[in-house]
Amino acid sequence: MTRLVASLLRQIVQCLPSLPHSIVHGYETAGNIGRPPTLSFLKTQLLHIIRAFERVYVLVDGFDELPRDARSELTELAHSLVKFNTYVTISSRPVLDLPQPKHDGDSAPVLVRLEDQQSADIDNYIKQELSKIKQLTSKPDLREDIRKELVKHANGMYVETSFSQVPR
Numbered sequence: 001m002t003r004l005v006a007s008l009l010r011q012i013v014q015c016l017p018s019l020p021h022s023i024v025h026g027y028e029t030a031g032n033i034g035r036p037p038t039l040s041f042l043k044t045q046l047l048h049i050i051r052a053f054e055r056v057y058v059l060v061d062g063f064d065e066l067p068r069d070a071r072s073e074l075t076e077l078a079h080s081l082v083k084f085n086t087y088v089t090i091s092s093r094p095v096l097d098l099p100q101p102k103h104d105g106d107s108a109p110v111l112v113r114l115e116d117q118q119s120a121d122i123d124n125y126i127k128q129e130l131s132k133i134k135q136l137t138s139k140p141d142l143r144e145d146i147r148k149e150l151v152k153h154a155n156g157m158y159v160e161t162s163f164s165q166v167p168r
Helices: 002-013 021-032 039-052 068-084 114-130 140-154
Strands: 056-060 086-092 110-113
Touching: 002 039, 002 056, 002 068, 021 039, 039 068, 056 068, 068 086, 114 140
Parallel strands: 056 086, 086 110
Antiparallel strands: none
């Protein structure tokens, strides 16, 4: 989580004419004791600096790849960010512990479930590829069963693959 917040902070400060003194001082202090800045320091700086912008957009992909405790931290951070004209979008494959949106007024982070966005694309791709397999042209029921199973187990993930035909 520290790396994620540090990355967001680095990206936003690059839009400023100069590096804020508080960040320079915080990194120097941390460096003097041989440690990176704390997550708390990075969050504080991020929340402070985004106020200098009229609008900020944050996109975080791979929510499901974060450890469970980092997911809740990211959710809390997202709710803090949206209070300051920041639009947060988080994408994820299905996970059991997805946070429920909390509405503090009219702003809330958006959680995009990738399977909702990609299932139709995956289905179309599989149909197209299966139609190329000669052994399946005379077996539409089998082709449909294969398509359904592939789409079902894709879970919104797209991986470039090639279908190979097994010689008889």
